[in-house]
Amino acid sequence: GQQVMQIPQYQHVQEGEDFTTYCNSSTTLSNIQWYKQRPGGHPVFLIQLVKSGEVKKQKRLTFQFGEAKKNSSLHITATQTTDVGTYFCAGFDYDRGSTLGRLYFGRGTQLTVWP
């Protein structure tokens, strides 16, 4: 069945260092979405990538969708303490034999930033 794998599970960086989390799917995805969850909070939608090879930027965050639409990455440049949280990727795919698809979430990467 569909699986979305995300690595690493944890990442500890010093403020100012860069951070990257990677997402891989066992199948070709229709789109991939990224969410951020602050400690004790709820997931918040960041962005959606749809096209093969797509790259989008939000200030210090860069999101990429692979050419085969099976992998994605989120890169944060010069991390700040406000970046602390868990970052989830979620790939949209269709269930086998069904016209209805849904999101498959990775397990997330928990980012800790030391001041």
Added chain:
Amino acid sequence: NAGVTQTPKFRILKIGQSMTLQCTQDMNHNYMYWYRQDPGMGLKLIYYSVGAGITDKGEVPNGYNVSRSTTEDFPLRLELAAPSQTSVYFCASSHRVQSGYTFGSGTRLTVV
């Protein structure tokens, strides 16, 4: 604009008790979802709905039931609570099936 509202925020249940987690959204979204989140395990889909009167099972539906009588409300019912249902429960909604989700603030449930 409240978005997705979940109640209660916290609850302790005894084994065998039942309860309903409430979820309501004011964005007129057709698609609604219930997830549970266990530490280090990401989000697991329990049930989802594509519109009023239409619901279907997700990955982990056992021990839960849902109903969707209106577009706004999507309550999750726990019957005969078990310790394995200790988790954080999130309700979410989306405008289209492939749109980004708006999550509620969650319900932290402990079964003892």
